[in-house]
Amino acid sequence: MDSRKVIQCKKYPITYTLVIKQVKNINMRISPKGEIVVSANPFVPLDKIDEFVSSKVSWIVEHQKKVVEKAQRCLLSDKEIMLFGKQLKIKKSAGRYNYVSYDDKYLYVQLKQDADVEKVITQFLNKLCKDVFMDVATLTCNSLKDYQIPFPEVKIRTMKSRWGSCTPARNTITLNKKLIHYPLEFIEYVVLHEFVHFIQPNHSKAFYNIIENYMPDYKQRMQLIA
Structure with missing residues (x-):
């Protein structure tokens, strides 16, 4: 069995x-x-x-x-990067200014002469995190409008052992920068998880009942990085 x-x-x-x-x-x-x-x-x-x-x-x-x-160590190398759960090959080219874009297969990195490629990609990821995480947080807060949660301050930083944290007393949510490497569905779960802590500051059955009500497939989303 x-x-x-x-x-x-x-x-x-x-x-x-x-x-x-x-x-x-x-x-x-x-x-x-x-x-x-x-x-x-x-x-x-x-x-x-x-x-x-x-x-x-x-x-x-x-x-x-x-x-x-x-x-x-596999999230970003000289040749590849994982972005939203997809492994992309890095294509570098010379240009008059630094610019980064991507599609389903490649991360395109245009570099000025003597530009630091690692710094350029890091700056791109920082902006992408801010844009994506804020969009997901806004949509999540709107979906929980019945609870009248004030929109929190969203902080982004590298965290060693947690995907996110919530501090209700300060009305803040902190999200792990490395989330940007994983599927959007998982990012959405983590953001919802932290928002629900404003309603239930624990991991009780009531906490997960709220999550399941708004995201019935949350268990499957949790497994996207397993």
Whole structure:
């Protein structure tokens, strides 16, 4: 027997995939994409599995960090970049001014003489993050208009272990700059997740009920980077 389901841990905001199969002990591993995969036999109560996962929080954080750091090294190289979940080849050319554009296959980088290509691409990504994240935040806030959430200050920075954070007391949301490398559907989920913290400042069942109400496929979106 081998069945899979995505479960939200009760004690901590940890989502893991549970694989039911004939194994002696509860086993856990971190997939190459950072997904937490737990294996257990069908007779182990879910509460016991939750306790097992909760007891391994430090181990999970440590190993996911290593996976993320390894994956991040592939987000941008001299020849390729991942943008919105697609691997694009970088095409450089000389020009009178610096300019970056992209399509489904290539990131086109036009460079002035002696221009720093890494700096030019970084500036492009910074602007793209600001434009895309603000658009998604605006649409998300509008969709939650029944809750009358004041539009927050949206901050963008590189974060090591989180995709986003919310500080209701300061009316701010912080988003990880590296989100720009992943599918737009995942970015939309992260933004909604942080906005819902203005309504429910926890990861309770009520919190995820609100998310599911506005984004019924949120579990599938969470798996887009798994």
